[in-house]
Amino acid sequence: xxxxxxxxxxxxxxxxxxxxxxxxxxxxxxxxxxxxxxxxxxxxxxxxxxxxxxxxxxxxxxxxxxxxxxxxxxxxxxxxxxxxxxxxxxxxxxxxxxxxxxxxxxxxxxxxxxxxxxxxxxxxxxxxxxxxxxxxxxxxxxxxxxxxxxxxxxxxxxxxxxxxxxxxxxxxxxxxxxxxxxxxxxxxxxxxxxxxxxxxxxxxxxxxxxxxxxxxxxxxxxxxxxxxxxxxxxxxxxxxxxxxxxxxxxxxxxxxxxxxxxxxxxxxxxxxxxxxxxxxxxxxxxxxxxxxxxxxxxxxxxxxxxxxxxxxxxxxx
Amino acid sequence: xxxxxxxxxxxxxxxxxxxxxxxxxxxxxxxxxxxxxxxxxxxxxxxxxxxxxxxxxxxxxxxxxxxxxxxxxxxxxxxxxxxxxxxxxxxxxxxxxxxxxxxxxxxxxxxxxxxxxxxxxxxxxxxxxxxxxxxxxxxxxxxxxxxxxxxxxxxxxxxxxxxxxxxxxxxxxxxxxxxxxxxxxxxxxxxxxxxxxxxxxxxxxxxxxxxxxxxxxxxxxxxxxxxxxxxxxxxxxxxxxxxxxxxxxxxxxxx
Amino acid sequence: xxxxxxxxxxxxxxxxxxxxxxxxxxxxxxxxxxxxxxxxxxxxxxxxxxxxxxxxxxxxxxxxxxxxxxxxxxxxxxxxxxxxxxxxxxxxxxxxxxxxxxxxxxxxxxxxxxxxxxxxxxxxxxxxxxxxxxxxxxxxxxxxxxxxxxxxxxxxxxxxxxxxxxxxxxxxxxxxxxxxxxxxxxxxxxxxxxxxxxxxxxxxxxxxxxxxxxxxxxxxxxxxxxxxxxxxxxxxxxxxxxxxxxxxxxxxxxxxxxxxxxxxxxxxxxxxxxxxxxxxxxxxxxxxxxxxxxxxx
Numbered sequence: 001x002x003x004x005x006x007x008x009x010x011x012x013x014x015x016x017x018x019x020x021x022x023x024x025x026x027x028x029x030x031x032x033x034x035x036x037x038x039x040x041x042x043x044x045x046x047x048x049x050x051x052x053x054x055x056x057x058x059x060x061x062x063x064x065x066x067x068x069x070x071x072x073x074x075x076x077x078x079x080x081x082x083x084x085x086x087x088x089x090x091x092x093x094x095x096x097x098x099x100x101x102x103x104x105x106x107x108x109x110x111x112x113x114x115x116x117x118x119x120x121x122x123x124x125x126x127x128x129x130x131x132x133x134x135x136x137x138x139x140x141x142x143x144x145x146x147x148x149x150x151x152x153x154x155x156x157x158x159x160x161x162x163x164x165x166x167x168x169x170x171x172x173x174x175x176x177x178x179x180x181x182x183x184x185x186x187x188x189x190x191x192x193x194x195x196x197x198x199x200x201x202x203x204x205x206x207x208x209x210x211x212x213x214x215x216x217x218x219x220x221x222x223x224x225x226x227x228x229x230x231x232x233x234x235x236x237x238x239x240x241x242x243x244x245x246x247x248x249x250x251x252x253x254x255x256x257x258x259x260x261x262x263x264x265x266x267x268x269x270x271x272x273x274x275x276x277x278x279x280x281x282x283x284x285x286x287x288x289x290x291x292x293x294x295x296x297x298x299x300x301x302x303x304x305x306x307x308x309x310x311x312x313x314x315x316x317x
Numbered sequence: 318x319x320x321x322x323x324x325x326x327x328x329x330x331x332x333x334x335x336x337x338x339x340x341x342x343x344x345x346x347x348x349x350x351x352x353x354x355x356x357x358x359x360x361x362x363x364x365x366x367x368x369x370x371x372x373x374x375x376x377x378x379x380x381x382x383x384x385x386x387x388x389x390x391x392x393x394x395x396x397x398x399x400x401x402x403x404x405x406x407x408x409x410x411x412x413x414x415x416x417x418x419x420x421x422x423x424x425x426x427x428x429x430x431x432x433x434x435x436x437x438x439x440x441x442x443x444x445x446x447x448x449x450x451x452x453x454x455x456x457x458x459x460x461x462x463x464x465x466x467x468x469x470x471x472x473x474x475x476x477x478x479x480x481x482x483x484x485x486x487x488x489x490x491x492x493x494x495x496x497x498x499x500x501x502x503x504x505x506x507x508x509x510x511x512x513x514x515x516x517x518x519x520x521x522x523x524x525x526x527x528x529x530x531x532x533x534x535x536x537x538x539x540x541x542x543x544x545x546x547x548x549x550x551x552x553x554x555x556x557x558x559x560x561x562x563x564x565x566x567x568x569x570x571x572x
Numbered sequence: 573x574x575x576x577x578x579x580x581x582x583x584x585x586x587x588x589x590x591x592x593x594x595x596x597x598x599x600x601x602x603x604x605x606x607x608x609x610x611x612x613x614x615x616x617x618x619x620x621x622x623x624x625x626x627x628x629x630x631x632x633x634x635x636x637x638x639x640x641x642x643x644x645x646x647x648x649x650x651x652x653x654x655x656x657x658x659x660x661x662x663x664x665x666x667x668x669x670x671x672x673x674x675x676x677x678x679x680x681x682x683x684x685x686x687x688x689x690x691x692x693x694x695x696x697x698x699x700x701x702x703x704x705x706x707x708x709x710x711x712x713x714x715x716x717x718x719x720x721x722x723x724x725x726x727x728x729x730x731x732x733x734x735x736x737x738x739x740x741x742x743x744x745x746x747x748x749x750x751x752x753x754x755x756x757x758x759x760x761x762x763x764x765x766x767x768x769x770x771x772x773x774x775x776x777x778x779x780x781x782x783x784x785x786x787x788x789x790x791x792x793x794x795x796x797x798x799x800x801x802x803x804x805x806x807x808x809x810x811x812x813x814x815x816x817x818x819x820x821x822x823x824x825x826x827x828x829x830x831x832x833x834x835x836x837x838x839x840x841x842x843x844x845x846x847x848x849x850x851x852x853x854x855x856x857x858x859x860x861x862x863x864x865x866x867x868x869x
Contacts, residue, residue: 110854117669126850171431175426177431179421182418185407193422248670276685279681284660284675
């Protein structure tokens with residue numbers, strides 16, 4: 001267990017606790033205006049979404065543009081548990097995430113054989129099917145949506161976000177994560193090196209769906225209302241933009257992308273058309289001039305702190 | 318019992334018979350060459366052996382078990398590893414990560430240990446790091462462990478690919494034109510390397526090669542493939558003087 | 573309603589073919605662009621939207637009649653298609669396909685919301701271009717618009733077929749789609765051919781846009797999204813990259829949708845289309861008319 005408490009991890013932990021404490025303090029003493037609080041919680045939600053999509057698109061090299069579908073599954077299932085059946089919040093969130101993971105498994109098993117743009121289209125179609133199913137289900141309010149009470153606090157959102165990111169990062173920097181990366185790098189070589197590529201694609205996809213579902217649950221239990229329209233493919237594109245902007249394949253990049261884009265849309269909240277036009281121009285310019293995103297596949301890390309620590313800490317990813 | 322036994326193996330693509338009625342037997346510890354003119358079907362044989370292609374007819378037995386019909390990763394798991402004619406490294410990853418991926422199939426810790434960072438994760442990673450470093454040392458690549466694979470010179474990329482294949486801890490190593498694109502000095506070094514790894518890792522090796530000096534110098538037995546069929550087999554000296562082989566290579570110089 | 577079940581079935585077939593011919597026109601552009609540069613041009617449906625607006629402008633502001641307005645929209649969108657290709661897609665020709673796909677998504681969003689800034693989100697009404705005449709044939713009703721729509725799209729498809737099969741330009745297009753590098757070595761100016769493909773595809777989309785405006789009476793900046801996706805489904809159904817496949821796929825999808833609507837499940841129509849898409853992709857990703865190819869090792 002010595003390894004777990006190396007200098008790098010301790011510094012990171014200290015930073016996370018400090019960040020939490022400062023913001024919690026601002027909220028408790030009523031210094032933080034509500035709009036800022038909303039933005040902060042949305043940032044947590046989008047960090048989970050972009051990191052989980054990065055697991056599929058960036059790390060494993062697949063191309064999903066149906067992430068909003070999994071978010072919708074998580075949102076609706078958790079809302080059914082917490083609002084209709086008055087279950088505890090944590091149970092609702094877990095149920096939503098597990099349902100989304102199951103959906104990911106069901107969609108992933110047959111479609112992950114497809115490559116590149118075919119997979120993209122299949123996932124897009126799946127996302128729309130999910131939305132239409134909820135749209136036609138009177139039990140969850142149909143097109144008008146479904147109201148519930150807001151139970152998510154900043155603490156909930158932040159803690160769940162940090163836990164999700166740590167779990168996903170742990171996955172990526174293990175032999176299982178390397179198996180996924182090898183698929184991205186060269187699928188044929190990965191297979192001939194003994195990597196069960198289908199299995200790892202499905203694992204990455206299911207895991208990505210799980211966390212998207214969790215994010216959906218947090219969203220639903222914070223926002224008072226969920227509607228099918230929220231989870232259209234525009235939402236999937238939003239998440240995709242965050243991942244691409246930050247750098248496909250960089251976990252920290254996905255986080256940076258989520259923060260930048262959420263702040264940008266908060267700033268442009270009064271002119272939604274402009275927000276989307278700017279998103280569009282950003283997307284095109286990014287692909288033309290810096291297709292690797294802000295961080296590429298590199299990670300922003302604290303490894304310089306680990307020099308006196310153990311060797312594992314300095315290994316990349 | 319031979320280590321690898323290929324019985325009446327055939328493969329057709331549409332109407333084209335790429336390989337027909339192939340029979341090959343390889344005993345443990347042998348170093349066998351598979352040669353033939355361009356388009357003879359050599360790489361197809363490798364793809365059939367490693368499960369990339371599904372056979373049309375025939376049987377492949379490896380270590381007394383049928384392996385045809387298995388997926389490539391399953392074949393690797395059974396103890397067969399290969400390199401590719403056109404190098405297929407994980408080119409954006411570091412040299413050591415390339416090798417670590419090969420050790421993945423024998424990794425000792427579970428997904429849960431990885432997610433929760435249980436002690437098993439740290440032990441497993443340490444062991445993998447250790448093994449991968451040792452392998453790189455053998456191939457003289459240890460000082461480049463953290464370099465990106467695509468930045469290595471060509472000859473070293475070839476060496477890394479062989480090292481990576483050995484990382485899967487195979488019984489049988491399939492080398493697809495390992496000397497392609499190498500100069501005579503590099504080819505000579507490669508010959509010594511192949512001989513040496515066979516002793517060191519107690520391997521059986523089947524290699525496809527265009528470079529006759531390499532094949533004749535290093536292989537104990539040679540199969541000659543032309544139009545998907547074996548036209549000759551035997552010791553290098555017999556092959557050199559076999560009129561059928563000379564005819565197949567007409568226009569190409571044999572040694 | 574005294575009409576028999578057969579009458580109703582035929583009515584749905586007529587409706588389905590009308591709708592399907594629009595899908596087919598849009599699908600053709602998708603399929604041609606995919607065939608030539610392996611790009612799913614996500615913005616294609618939005619080009620159709622621009623075409624609908626161009627037609628609307630020509631009719632209400634320039635007071636043109638149907639055919640000149642159709643031509644006006646087609647020319648405008650052909651230019652737009654070429655400009656988009658030159659600015660956004662051409663620099664990415666050797667980049668990864670994912671980069672190109674992301675760019676296409678960007679272009680799509682740009683047209684939708686840039687368009688919204690330009691013409692506002694307000695829904696516009698298409699002026700009545702055709703008389704409200706209806707013809708009844710054994711109880712099956714043909715609207716004047718149905719007939720024009722089927723006729724226009726059939727003529728355009730025949731023209732396209734002739735262009736691709738029998739003209740020098742068409743031959744060059746097929747050569748580029750088969751092997752871009754070899755075509756270049758044979759002295760074909762691949763850049764021009766790709767631009768030409770975008771021009772034709774976009775012109776067809778514009779025609780579809782005008783027809784759609786005429787048929788449904790209303791247009792808005794987001795109108796291209798769903799028909800665009802549907803047309804893509806149609807292209808995949810027929811086998812993406814294959815021109816006759818897109819026509820058949822479009823008509824089939826139109827028929828399927830109107831049957832689903834006829835069964836009283838119109839809110840599920842879109843879901844059915846996407847379900848078909850996923851099933852086709854899983855069962856036969858190369859589509860009804862396609863061949864399977866695999867990567868060489």
